[in-house]
Amino acid sequence: MKLSIERATLLRAVSQAQSVVERRNTIPILANVLIEAEGDTVSFRATDLDIEVVDKAPAQVERAGATTVSAVTLHEIVRKLPDGALVSLTEDSTAARLTIEAGRSSFQLATLPREDFPVMASTDYAANFSAKAPELRRLFDKSKFAISTEETRYYLNGVYFHIAEGDNGKVLRAVATDGHRLARIDSALPDGAQDMPGVIVPRKTVGELRKLLDDDDAQIAVSVSETKIRFATPEITLTSKVIDGTFPDYTRVIPSGNTRRMEVDAGDFAKAVDLVATVSSERSRAVKMSLDEDRLVLSVNAPDSGNAEAELVVAYADEKLEIGFNAKYLLEIASQVDRENAVFMFSSPAEPTLMREGNDDSAIYVVMPMRV
CATH class of the missing domain: 3.10.150.10 (DNA Polymerase III, subunit A, domain 2)
Structure with missing residues (x-):
């Protein structure tokens, strides 16, 4: 050679x-x-x-x-x-x-x-379709932060990539959860994807796939079987085994009865959470959210290092509410918001909270509260 x-x-x-x-x-x-x-x-x-x-x-x-x-x-x-x-x-x-x-x-x-040199055996794929790079990038980028790192729950160590029933018919959906937070992202169903089996794409594969999706004009050829998934451009072909396990019924943890609605500027919210979390050396320190009419107070109380408080103007018209969350989880979810405003839907201090981008239901996030 x-x-x-x-x-x-x-x-x-x-x-x-x-x-x-x-x-x-x-x-x-x-x-x-x-x-x-x-x-x-x-x-x-x-x-x-x-x-x-x-x-x-x-x-x-x-x-x-x-x-x-x-x-x-x-x-x-x-x-x-x-x-x-x-x-x-x-x-x-x-x-x-x-x-x-x-x-x-x-x-x-x-x-x-x-x-x-071992060459991965070729396989017959149940579904072959083409998707635009930005659409696949959105599905995986917005969901991957919620992938579990707990190896014993191996079936959560990836993104569940599947066809689901959306508000206006079938959609291509990516879901990830670690039991504390959940991300569910929808995209239009491409032609040829109707017969795609639901698969769990491993964390490492999601990371490698990101390198194929940088070109906004690229069309990605996607092939899926029960055991493998393949993403291809004219130059690069990425083939991966999928996780052999059953993803849990995530629909059961997405709340539907949350009626207390708060709308906040996503950028201001992320900065305020980051600011008050500074006083704590523990990344998992709870941030308390105190809600009153059109007013949100974020506070952290760390007995060993001090406390902090920040106030934001929000759109909120329901009864007073105090609820706590892991600061890291709040930051990760807030950083996914592409639109100006984030909408939080609360039920009670002990129930999961739902978050979405404005009135867009194609990307929703669920986060479990913490005791404060």
Whole structure:
């Protein structure tokens, strides 16, 4: 194998691949990236056995071939090469070495046979559809903060991606919860998605997927089966196993009878919560919300370090209410609001609170209160 490729193109391709590779693994080949050159294209494939990413890039291929080298080492070398450099990769199969040359710099990396590299088995997908990158980005970005990190509740360690019944028919929906807060985001149902099985997309996959969704003009080809999900652009294909578990019936925890309504400027609210939470070293410190007519007082009482209070003008016309929340949860939910105003719907100090963006029901959040 022998090829030449621009440094910027190579860096982008290798960056995506090396981020999938697990730093600690007992199988040496899993630390490597599989490089395959043919025609005028080179592809870089990496896997941790649960996720596989393939990144294709244009290159001047003098001799077709394939080999595997350390993904992290290759990435570090390319990252440190000068901008605009033309990088040549030459494989010496007899010496089991890959030579990397750019300008006056030269590196030789140990290789492992491409035959040892595990390629994720192809599968028949139950649904194949296309979605715009901004729509998928919104679904996953707005829900991922609520993914549970508790490994024992593995079925909550991802985003539940499924078809659901919305107010005006079927929608594409993303839901995440850790038992303390919940995010439910809806988007229009794309053509071809009607038969999509509901799947739980793992946390790591959600993180890797974000890199495919930066281009607002990109169309993402999505394929879903009971066991796998695949997202593809012309350059990058990300395939992932889904979590083998049953996502709980989240509709039971979304309150429907909350009648006390507060509307507040989302930016001002987030700043005030952040401000009063400063006096506490504990990130989970409760923030007390005291509501009276058109007035909200946010307060934190930390006996070891002091207390703080901030007042906001809000739209609220119901009876007085005092309720407490984890400051971190409030901040994370407030930061999701794209519109100017956030609407909170309360029931009582012990019942879950619902939050949405203005009158838009396509993104709703639920947060459990704390005792204060």
